[in-house]
Amino acid sequence: xxxxxxxxxxxxxxxxxNIDTDVIIRIDRLVGGRPxxxxxxxxxxxxxxxxxxENPDFILNLxxxxxxxxxxxxxxxxxxxxxxxxxxxxxxxxxxxxxxxxFGDIFFANCFQNGMLPIVLDRPTVEAxxxxxxxxxxxxxxxxxxxxxxxxxxxxxxIRFEIExxxxxxxxxxxxxxxxxxxxxxxxxxxxxxxxxxxxxxxx
Amino acid sequence: MGxxxxxxxxxxxxxxxxxNGVALMHVDLHLMHDLGGGxxxxxxxxxxxxxxxxxxxxxxxxxxxxxxxxxTEDTNPVGGRLLRMLREASASNGIRMFDLxxxxxxxxxxxxxxMGLSLPGMTIVCGDSHTCTHGGVGALAFGIGxxxxxxxxxxxxxxxxxxxxxxxxMDGTPHxxxxxxxxILHLIGLAxxxxxxxxxxxxAGPAIRALGVEGRxxxxxxxxxxxxxxxxxxxxxxxxxxLADRPMAPKGEMWDRAVTHWRRLNxxxxxxxxxxxxxxxxxxxPQVTWGTSPEHVIAIDGRVPDPDGAGDAGRRASxxxxxxxxxxxxxxxxxxxxxxxxxxxxxTNSRLSDLREAARVVKGAKVASRVxxxxxxxxTGVKRAAEAExxxxxxxxxxxxxxxxxxxxxxxxxxxxxEPGARCVSxxxxxxxxxxGPGARTHLASPVTAAAAAIAGRLVDVRKLGMEPWKNx
Ligand code: SF4
Numbered sequence: 001x002x003x004x005x006x007x008x009x010x011x012x013x014x015x016x017x018n019i020d021t022d023v024i025i026r027i028d029r030l031v032g033g034r035p036x037x038x039x040x041x042x043x044x045x046x047x048x049x050x051x052x053x054e055n056p057d058f059i060l061n062l063x064x065x066x067x068x069x070x071x072x073x074x075x076x077x078x079x080x081x082x083x084x085x086x087x088x089x090x091x092x093x094x095x096x097x098x099x100x101x102x103f104g105d106i107f108f109a110n111c112f113q114n115g116m117l118p119i120v121l122d123r124p125t126v127e128a129x130x131x132x133x134x135x136x137x138x139x140x141x142x143x144x145x146x147x148x149x150x151x152x153x154x155x156x157x158x159i160r161f162e163i164e165x166x167x168x169x170x171x172x173x174x175x176x177x178x179x180x181x182x183x184x185x186x187x188x189x190x191x192x193x194x195x196x197x198x199x200x201x202x203x204x
Numbered sequence: 205m206g207x208x209x210x211x212x213x214x215x216x217x218x219x220x221x222x223x224n225g226v227a228l229m230h231v232d233l234h235l236m237h238d239l240g241g242g243x244x245x246x247x248x249x250x251x252x253x254x255x256x257x258x259x260x261x262x263x264x265x266x267x268x269x270x271x272x273x274x275x276t277e278d279t280n281p282v283g284g285r286l287l288r289m290l291r292e293a294s295a296s297n298g299i300r301m302f303d304l305x306x307x308x309x310x311x312x313x314x315x316x317x318x319m320g321l322s323l324p325g326m327t328i329v330c331g332d333s334h335t336c337t338h339g340g341v342g343a344l345a346f347g348i349g350x351x352x353x354x355x356x357x358x359x360x361x362x363x364x365x366x367x368x369x370x371x372x373x374m375d376g377t378p379h380x381x382x383x384x385x386x387x388i389l390h391l392i393g394l395a396x397x398x399x400x401x402x403x404x405x406x407x408a409g410p411a412i413r414a415l416g417v418e419g420r421x422x423x424x425x426x427x428x429x430x431x432x433x434x435x436x437x438x439x440x441x442x443x444x445x446x447l448a449d450r451p452m453a454p455k456g457e458m459w460d461r462a463v464t465h466w467r468r469l470n471x472x473x474x475x476x477x478x479x480x481x482x483x484x485x486x487x488x489x490p491q492v493t494w495g496t497s498p499e500h501v502i503a504i505d506g507r508v509p510d511p512d513g514a515g516d517a518g519r520r521a522s523x524x525x526x527x528x529x530x531x532x533x534x535x536x537x538x539x540x541x542x543x544x545x546x547x548x549x550x551x552t553n554s555r556l557s558d559l560r561e562a563a564r565v566v567k568g569a570k571v572a573s574r575v576x577x578x579x580x581x582x583x584t585g586v587k588r589a590a591e592a593e594x595x596x597x598x599x600x601x602x603x604x605x606x607x608x609x610x611x612x613x614x615x616x617x618x619x620x621x622x623e624p625g626a627r628c629v630s631x632x633x634x635x636x637x638x639x640x641g642p643g644a645r646t647h648l649a650s651p652v653t654a655a656a657a658a659i660a661g662r663l664v665d666v667r668k669l670g671m672e673p674w675k676n677x
Contacts, residue, residue: 016525017518018397018497022636027617031239031268032282045638050624074518076398076431080636082333084349101518102398105367105433106333106347113351123516164365166226177351178253181359184220184228188256188361191219191230199216201454201462202232202326204259 002115003174004146007096009069011142011154012060013130019073020080021107025089038085039092060093064137070144072130073100075123078107087114097144099151101126112167115174117146119161129153146172206472208369209438210404213344213469217327225366231260232326234356236299237312238265239617240331242289244353245297253358258298260360262321263290265304266311271549271580271612271620273605277304280618308451310583310609313337313551317421318585320450324439324466329356333428334551334633340421341447342439342469344404347428367434368478370403371471374411376486380673381666383561384419385553385631385650387411388426389491389501395481397499400432403479406471407437411485417446418557425552426633429498438470490666492538493635493648495526500635502538504653504665510534529637530645531625538647538663545628546577546658547640548604548651550614553631554582558651559590563598565655565669571603572661578605580612604658616641629657 029041046058054061060068071090077100078086087110090098096116101123111118121129132154133140143152146168151159170177181188196203207215220228236244241263248255255261268283269275278284287304294301302308308319312330316322316338324342329335331353338345348362356362374387392399405427412420420437427435444463447453454462489503500523502508511523511534527534548554548562559581571577579599581587587609590596596606612620614632621641622628628646631654635646647663656666 015518015521017522018499020497020634020636022634022639026638026642027267027615028619031286031617045642050643074522076401079397079431080333080428080634082331082335082347082349084351087349102401102431105401105431106349106428110349110351113349123518127517164226165224166222177363178251178355178358181228181355181361181363182253184361185359187220187228188230188359192360195230199325199462199465201323201458202260204452 001174001176004096004115004117004171006143006145006147007069008141008143010064010067010140011070011072011129011133012065012068013072013133014059015072015074015127015130017074018076018079021078021083021086021104022080024078024086025083030083030085038089042089042093064140067094069094069096070142071095071098072126072133073098075101077103079104082106084110087111087116091116099126099129112170113177115171117144117171121159121161125159205476206474208471208475208477209406209436209469210344210369213325214366216325219361222363227364227366228361229327229364231329231356231360231362233321233328234261235312235316235328235330236261236263236290237267237330237332238269238283238286238290239267240350240353242286242293244331244350244357245293247354248357251354255297255299255357257360261299263294263299263301264309264312264315265290267611267615267617269304269610270618271607271610273607275608283618305584307585307588310585311551311554311611313425314554314582314586317341317417318450318583320447320453323447323453323462324443325469329362333433334425336427336433336435337421337425337551339424339427339434339436340417341443342436342466344434344436346433367402367404370400370405370432370479370481371477372405372407373409373480373482374407374485375409375482376411376484377414378411378485378488379667381490381652382488383650383652384415384422386488386491387485388423389493389498389648390488391481391483392426392430392498393491393501394483395430397429397497398431400427400430403432404434404436405430405432407435412437416557417443418555421555422552426498429633439466490650490653492653492663494530494532494538495523496529496635496637497522497526498633498635498648500526504539504663506538508532508534508536508538539665541627541663542574543629543657543662544575544626545622546575546654547613547628547630547632548578548654549580549582549612550632551582552633553651554580554586556586556589558631559586559595562651562655563595565652565666566602566604566659567598569602569659571658574661575658577603577658578607578613580607581609583609613640615639629654629663
């Protein structure tokens with residue numbers, strides 16, 4: 001997994017609540033499409049017009065935000081389905097970090113499997129960063145430092161964020177969770193041996 | 205201090221405590237479907253791992269198979285490719301699969317309980333967010349992403365952070381025509397689509413106890429729409445009765461041992477929850493969504509809300525976009541709204557009791573000429589049982605299409621979609637933008653409300669039809 005250390009990038013505000021994973025990437029792009037073309041179809045129904053042309057009003061189509069690597073989102077971002085390609089689609093669009101008041105639980109976990117950093121900040125703080133960005137989008141740089149757990153807003157304001165220690169370490173080191181669990185094989189085998197006596201009906 | 209149902213099951217599955225509330229958890233049952241199963245097994249092989257416990261892993265095809273009457277696996281060619289990939293990878297890894305045409309084929313969250321695979325006290329995962337459904341039998345079940353799926357295949361465990369606990373207590377007795385679907389939609393409207401984020405939810409109270417297992421599965425199914433990836437109901441006699449003699453359930457002495465164990469699975473009287481929500485089901489009306497989030501829900505006799513009255517900017521923005529997408533105005537009534545499509549199906553409402561209740565509304569009537577109405581049974585088992593009772597005749601005589609089991613119009617992964625701009629009353633769980641097809645306008649509702657809408661050609665209040673109370677096995 002790719003490491004996440006620090007990121008200084010344009011941030012794009014998309015503050016609508018409840019942006020769901022179906023909006024981020026449609027199911028037909030997962031079933032029939034190519035896994036390396038997800039970025040093209042991210043936010044498809046918002047980003048393109050019915051005739052296939054770009055929707056000039058959609059914020060991520062505006063010039064400075066095309067280079068954005070940080071997404072400022074509304075509450076319950078990426079709620080809905082468990083589809084991990086929602087993370088991949090955002091990554092292929094260039095995003096490496098999403099800042100929102102809350103996230104869909106499964107998407108939140110999926111981010112950490114892919115070197116994407118989801119940050120929870122309260123709504124007024126997200127809105128304040130968005131307002132600073134919108135005041136001068138061309139220079140709307142936000143800096144995220146995972147090591148120090150800080151965000152620096154375009155005006156230079158420093159904001160601290162919280163993250164689970166284990167997840168922070170895994171992102172900083174780019175650790176592979178499966179490999180780490182495989183090293184606990186003896187514990188898993190011991191658990192199953194005990195459990196087989198206690199709940200034999202589980203092991204069919 | 206007492207422990208909650210969730211705590212008891214969690215505790216039984218901790219392989220290793222990783223500190224800070226994170227644990228390595230044993231997975232008792234892993235269910236795979238056609239979209240994620242084949243690719244997951246391929247990734248596993250590419251990484252050089254093998255399936256650690258194939259006997260705890262089961263597969264079926266649901267998302268991408270056609271629901272057309274007389275379908276074959278290639279009626280939807282993309283689905284056929286995914287199905288063969290899953291079939292071959294399952295066979296070579298020793299994983300049992302319920303293939304097309306067998307009783308166990310169907311929507312993964314329908315067949316789990318129906319086949320007796322999903323049992324109380326189990327940890328159950330699947331690469332699908334509606335895995336919370338299996339909580340209806342008292343399991344700790346949740347959806348996982350594709351990397352976690354490979355983790356489970358390789359290790360039969362998952363690294364999980366212990367969620368906080370929420371209890372939702374439903375009091376009272378719902379009015380005739382008010383179903384389990386209405387109870388859970390009402391809760392989502394009341395608490396919001398993010399209320400359960402970070403929580404495991406236990407549903408309790410007299411209105412839950414009075415429900416059969418299928419109604420509880422419907423309730424738990426929408427937990428993820430409340431933001432919670434886990435929803436559960438403590439198992440009781442109704443649960444044991446439902447599961448006894450199911451094909452994969454334990455038998456004989458093993459069954460007795462299991463039931464003794466399961467009887468301990470409930471929240472102690474002095475158990476504490478991090479959050480409690482309570483409401484009374486007595487006064488509830490049938491619920492219908494007006495917008496593009498399940499929290500955009502009102503009583504059928506209510507009026508579409510005004511975004512200007514909503515609390516904050518994010519919420520207002522979401523409501524405005526929803527009204528535009530759904531072509532509705534603030535203050536408009538839902539009752540009487542003309543519709544073009546009806547979908548009775550999905551892991552929320554495609555079980556035998558759902559079809560029975562819908563058939564009671566449909567019997568002897570005709571689908572309105574402007575409406576195209578589908579019934580898609582949740583599994584081959586449900587379909588056969590319904591046909592044995594003659595439910596298919598009732599639907600067909602009324603002008604419904606009686607189709608083959610799968611996810612179908614719930615998500616359109618098999619190419620079946622609602623036309624752009626068409627209004628569909630759907631018994632599924634997501635009214636997201638484009639969920640049933642680009643431009644499709646979804647109104648989530650119960651099977652009886654959907655059935656009544658098919659007949660009337662518009663949204664109606666089923667209480668006016670003189671319904672009997674919801675019966676549910
Ligand atoms: S019926 Fe719908 S919600 Fe349920 S598993 Fe299938 S696609 Fe997902």
